[in-house]
Amino acid sequence: MSARAFEDLAAAPLAPSIQDSPHAEQALESGPLKRDLVAGLEKGLAVIEAFDQERPRLTISEVAVRTGLTRAAARRYLLTLAHLGFVTQERKMFALTPKVLRLGQSYMHSARLPRIVEPELHKLAYAMKEASSAGVLDGNDVICIAATSAGRVVSPTLQPGFRVPAYCAGTGRVMLAAMAPAESDAWIARQTLTALTPNTVTHPDRLRIEIARARQLGYAAVDQELELGLRTVAAPLKNYRGEVVAAMCISVHASRMSMDQMVENCLPPLMQAQAHLRMLL
Known part of the structure; x- marks a missing residue:
């Protein structure tokens, strides 16, 4: 998946069935429908969460095991995150960059x-x-x-x-x-x-x-x-x-x-x- 495709997935609008339905509030309370979820965003965040204090540097295969993704999918997500500046690569090893802190800062500030x-x-x-x-x-x-x-x-x-x-x-x-x-x-x-x-x-x-x-x-x-x-x-x-x-x-x-x-x-x-x-x- 390219960086542009990853961004397009994250920016995709909610399906009209939830946004425009008169029962939207009830639907949100009971949980979103699977078709309204952006799988790419969910998996991208899972890749970020795969890194921790014990394993700050991971290979593609290790990320795949930790996230349940295929090796090919893990590679695409890592390359996308690297392109966006959230991950750095040194030979076969990947690590998070300080840019990930922006996600936490957004919560702390808002x-x-x-x-x-x-x-x-x-x-x-x-x-x-x-x-x-x-x-x-x-x-x-x-x-x-x-x-x-x-x-x-x-x-x-x-x-x-x-x-x-x-x-x-x-x-x-x-x-x-x-x-x-x-x-x-x-x-x-x-x-x-x-x-x-x-x-x-x-x-x-x-x-x-x-x-x-x-x-x-x-x-x-x-x-x-x-x-x-x-x-x-x-x-x-x-x-x-x-x-x-x-x-x-x-x-x-x-x-x-x-x-x-x-x-x-x-x-x-x-x-x-x-x-x-x-x-x-």
């Missing part, structure tokens, strides 16, 4: 949620002199959408755009707790629970207990499950309808504060921030 949450994070961080962050659930992970360190570098994961496994993150626990028990059980069943530290909860039944505890208490306290030395207390962020749309946490180094001290000192201001944001979300 989305309402990070703009509303960020001032509250700054208040928390500088009042507590500890790092604070907010994230949203995306499949198996939590993506950080806003963060501030207050001068304390606690963890490299506390920065916008960083993804962490939801099962061992405080923000992930409270968002899983917002699900119905049957839904969170189904989510757990799909996971590979890997021990990232000696403290990581990896038994499904134990994880269910922790999620149920977060559901009952309204917050989650996680002690060095994501990485050694990192302790967090997290609370869900709800909109005015009571729906959980994100989560917020305060993170400290284990050498500075015990878990009991975290709950005692960090939880009250965290819950105050939660109540204030509910009026804005």
Whole structure:
């Protein structure tokens, strides 16, 4: 597929059956029809997502395996992305370019949620002199959408755009707790629970207990499950309808504060921030 063809696919208008139908709103709520989706755009984004921290450079064959594309199709998408400036090629290896950051910046600059949450994070961080962050659930992970360190570098994961496994993150626990028990059980069943530290909860039944505890208490306290030395207390962020749309946490180094001290000192201001944001979300 040529670069021009790729662009034409992405720019193709929606079919009249959805745009002009009097039942358009109902159709959108139930999900788009397959004929209204641009397969080329979907596959192009899948190629971008094939690259990660563990595999920053990939061959055509490796991209094909990771995306489920044929080798020929993977080659065409990589060449198209290279032509557009999103991918660079060195012999047989391909890698993403900094231009990919534009996609994330478009969200950060246009989305309402990070703009509303960020001032509250700054208040928390500088009042507590500890790092604070907010994230949203995306499949198996939590993506950080806003963060501030207050001068304390606690963890490299506390920065916008960083993804962490939801099962061992405080923000992930409270968002899983917002699900119905049957839904969170189904989510757990799909996971590979890997021990990232000696403290990581990896038994499904134990994880269910922790999620149920977060559901009952309204917050989650996680002690060095994501990485050694990192302790967090997290609370869900709800909109005015009571729906959980994100989560917020305060993170400290284990050498500075015990878990009991975290709950005692960090939880009250965290819950105050939660109540204030509910009026804005």
